[in-house]
Amino acid sequence: MIQAEDLSRRDLRRLLRQKRRSLSCSQQHRAAQRLYRQLAQHPLFRRARHIALYLANDGEIDPRILLQAAQRRGKATYLPVLKTWPGTRMAFQRVRPGEPMRRNRFCIAEPLSKAARQRPVWALDLLLLPLVGFDTQGGRLGMGGGFYDRSLAFRNHRHNARRPILLGLAHECQKVDRLDLEKWDVTLDATVTDAGWYPLRLAR
């Protein structure tokens, strides 16, 4: 495991992104299947009616089969869409199977922005977050854009906010011993990897 305290946030990001990108196609495929098995029958997933996920990029663990399962089960599914103004914000937009996608400025696929189909983040039941690195105390290191932190800033003022449940999704190799958190960083309720769960304070 990586000893995070010896590295700057920038170097840690670079190292962890390299690690996830270097996984082979078959390793990625196996990891996605294992992640699916960890989550698909879990009460938090089964109970959630409004779920936000992401489209995998840059070696991230791929939640697409969870997205498809959620849609088959009649849940409302959402993906992040970057706003053109202000450029630091994103929204969560409802998507249906087969909907056209475009590439955003980071080359990540996203739905065509339609304000009427966006849902405020506090009205989602479950948010599955991509991440670059995680620790076992709920710490999350993202891509460095601050998009998720900004969307979830309300959580740091209202610690008792129950919605949405925040689950980081990761490859086991993205685990680090400890992340230093900045004041704006939101804490995850749990991180789920291909190998298992790292819960922080899940109310069941």
Ligand SMILES: Nc1nc2c(c(=O)[nH]1)N(C=O)[C@@H](CNc1ccc(C(=O)N[C@@H](CCC(=O)O)C(=O)O)cc1)CN2
């Ligand atoms: N799959 C996925 N979707 C996501 C995120 C994510 O982490 N994963 N995001 C989570 O926040 C948002 C996009 N955030 C991002 C933040 C920074 C960079 C970034 O630094 N990219 C380039 C360098 C900048 C550039 O090309 O202009 C890079 O790859 O180094 C990419 C995405 C919304 N959608």
Ligand SMILES: Nc1ncnc2c1ncn2[C@@H]1O[C@H](COP(=O)(O)OP(=O)(O)OP(=O)(O)O)[C@@H](O)[C@H]1O
């Ligand atoms: N709630 C917030 N309000 C204003 N600025 C914020 C907020 N949260 C984060 N930021 C800004 O975003 C920048 C990036 O933050 P950080 O490195 O924690 O992003 P990240 O969690 O890795 O990225 P992401 O959430 O996009 O995956 C920071 O420089 C910070 O100033």
